[in-house]
Amino acid sequence: VQLLLQVLICRNEAEKCLIETSINSLRISLKVKQADELENILTKKFLRFLSMRAEAFQVLRRKPGQGYDISFLITNYHCEEMQKHKLIDFIVQFMEDIDKEISELKMSVNTRGRLVATEFLKQFI
DSSP, rough: OEEEEEEEEEEEEEEEEEEEESSSSEEEEEOOOOOOOOOHHHHHHHHHHTTTTTTHHSSBOOOOTTTTTEEEEHHEEEEHHHHHHHHHHHHHHHHHHHHHHHHHHHHHHHHHHHHHHHHHHHHTT
């Protein structure tokens, strides 16, 4: 596949988006913010869960581009068969929601950990 154009958009080293175009396709690769080890684990598990269901998303690749957490591949077939604005909306919404989902998962894990620790320590009081 001959690449025509690559655009790298970086918020910082931990968050970036690579857009690669070719004659009949477009690949969007995302690196999701992972501030600590818990976010790293949650991100890997969550994105692995999504990639195992890649066929349900149609444009989601099973294996992300090297150095990225998740990739989308949009071909000319997708542009012909789907509404382009809906496709763009899906990817933008995904990018907005992924950080929120990871934060909610992190809060849930911390809350459960706090409850478990509290129950465990009650036996010593």
